[in-house]
Amino acid sequence: MGSNKAENRVFQLNKDLSGKYCSNKVCTSKYTWWSFIPKNLFEQFRHMSNIYFLLVMIINSLPGMEIYSMFTAIFPLAFILIVTAIKDAYEDIRRHITDYKTNSKPVRAIRLGKSTSFSTMKTSDVSVGDFIFMRKNQEIPCDFLLLYSSEDGGVSYVNTMNLDGETNLKIKRSSISTYQALNFQKLDHSYTPTEDYLDEMRGYKKKDKEKVLKKREKEQKNQKDEGKEKTAKELKKQQEEDAMFAPASWEEKILCHAEQNLSKSLCSWAGNVECEAPSRSLINFAGKLTLDNVYTQSSKQQQSPLITEVNQSKQIPDSSPLTQSQSIDTDNDEENKKKRLKRLDTVQPIPMDDSQLLLKGCFLKNTAYAVGVCVYTGKETKMQQNTQPPKSKMSHLEYRLNWIIGIFFLVNDVIVILHAILQTVLENKSGKQHPYLFLTEAPTNSNSFVAFLINAGGAFVLYSYIIPISLFVSIELARIFQMFFLENDIFLSEGDEDEEQKKDDELNKSNKELKNLKDKLEGAKNSELVKEQ
Incomplete structure (x- = not known):
């Protein structure tokens, strides 16, 4: 356990803890409806180009510096900001949709104090202390301690590719104590789950089945679509509808039988879990599970088989399931037997680690x-602890554009200063001599600097197109179209997982055959060498 016990997490197994700890809701989006406009404008004005054209617009609006109309000054910048905002909004809406799908994934769980059997809840509703029932190929919705599995000894295999990028399966093993406490009689061929329970496990509702039945009744009455070929989408939908009414498969019977037996055992549990505080370490974990009424019930009906056996035969068995390594030796000393019997009737914490x-x-x-x-x-899960919040990133192209714009900005400033100096000097010398310049009188020394600033502002607006605004519009539109084509390119689509698994199996089989052939050739070669000798 951790060095500071005050930081350790302790919670009861038979209490509803929803709301006490952080929510299991996933949020990868950057904006909300109320923060989108200010936050998106802040992100857009991190680009040098937007600051540059905003400065041009402000200078053009000042008295004496107007080169063109206000609409002409505002429209290009507004167009860029609107196009970029639409693109960012579209991307963030997709993040919201992905978050909603992730948070709405069904999970089979028991929340003691509220339910007595496994029921379907959303991933976002899972809280600390809930018992989770996971099926093959399901994504694990939270960090949980393994108590039991379908494999012998409580072994489970997990794919951790989302965490460390490794594709090989990791082995997890439940504690022997919890595995033996939850172990139940295997499935009988005569077992058949009820229709309601099967529908709940499949995730179907009665309303959905009733809609399908009404739809099929209408189709049978009309009989208009007979002989008409159905599209692939219609066939897929029909297969999904047929699955609602399909009888329970052997695999589904196993799952229903396991859920019902495990829920009975888990609902009778009382105790607590003590574990270390949430941390980023993926390989370190320490905790213990203390069960008050699994091994130490005073009632004969709820006593552990081990204690019942001891009480009836007055002999200590060779090993105890209380801990993974605890064993009890037998001898004829009555005093030692009493001590061991007393030790069995005390609460024994079950150690837990990262396995x-x-x-x-x-x-x-x-x-x-x-x-x-x-x-x-x-946010307290290991995965979220190692995941940084979404940051506003700038691509390498955007960094280069900022540098290039900065260089052009300096060039523009040099041109503007030269233009303003020459214009001010010309006005001082030629005010009355050239009436076609509309300079009725030459500026005095007191307002020469003001004239220089006005001339510089007008020149800045005039030469602002040295940085083409159409460049940034083209870049934003190109990104939108590139994103669309990349997402809809079938040659970049990910292959079917089952097909990939078949390919891996075939490859492993071929490698084994080649290895066997190589061993046979080496054996034949060695036998020939022996004969020659």
Whole structure:
């Protein structure tokens, strides 16, 4: 455990802890409806070009410096800001949609104090202390301690590619104590789940099934579409509708049977979990699970098989499931037997480490199901602790453009200063001699500097197009079209996971065959050498 016990997290298993710890809601979006305009304008004015054209617009609006109309000055900058804002809004709306889909993913869980069986809830509603039931190929919604799995010994296999980029499966193993406490009789072929329970596990509602039935009744009455070929989309939808009414498969029977048996055991649990405070470390974890009524119930009906066996035979078995390494030796000393019996009737904490911790973002693989208790949610999960909040990034092209614009800005300033100096000198010398310049009188020494500033401002606006505003409009439009083409390019689409797995299996099979062939050739070669000798 941690060095400072005050920082350790302790929570009860049989209490509703929703709202006590941080939410499990995922948020990757940058803007909200009320912060979009100020925040987006701030982000856009980080670009040198936008500051430059804003300065041109302000100077053109000052008295005596007007070169062209106000609309002509405002329109180019406003057009760039609006196009960029539309692009940013579209991207952030897609982030909101992705967050909504992630937060709305169904999870089978028990919240003690509110329910007595596994029910479907949203990922965002999962809280610390909930018991989670995970199925094969599901993404783990939170950090939870593994208590039981379908594999022997409580073994589970997880894919941690989202965390460390590794594609090989990691092995997680539940504590022997929790595995034995939750172990139940395997599925009987005669078992069949009820229709309501099966629909709930599949994620279907009665309303959805009733709509499909009414729709099919109408189609049978009309019979207009008979003989008409259906599109791929219509066929896929029909397959999804047929799945609603399909009988329970063997795999679904296993899952329903496991849920019902595990929920009965978990709802009778009472105790607490103590673990370290949330941290960024992906490989370090320490905690303990204390169960008050699994091994130490005084009632004969709820006693552990181990204690029942001891009470009936008055003999200590060879090993105890209280801890993974605890063992009890037997002898004929009655005093030692009494001490051991007393030790069995006390609460024994079950140690937990990183081998029992399944992290958010991993995928359960090669394991039919696994059950655990949630310990960290939302921002406190290992994945979120190692994920930096979305930052406003600038591409390499944007950095280069800022430098280029800065250079052109300096060149423009030099030209403007030379223009203003020459214009002021010309006005001083030629005010009355050249009436066509509309200079009725030469400026005095007192207002020569003011005339220089006015001339410089007008020249700055006049030469502002040395930096073409159309360049930035073209860049924004090019990005929008490139994003569209990249997203819809079928040659860049990701392959089917099952097909990739088949390819890997075929490759492994070919490698084994080549290895066997190589071993046979080497064996034949060695036998020939032996014969020659």
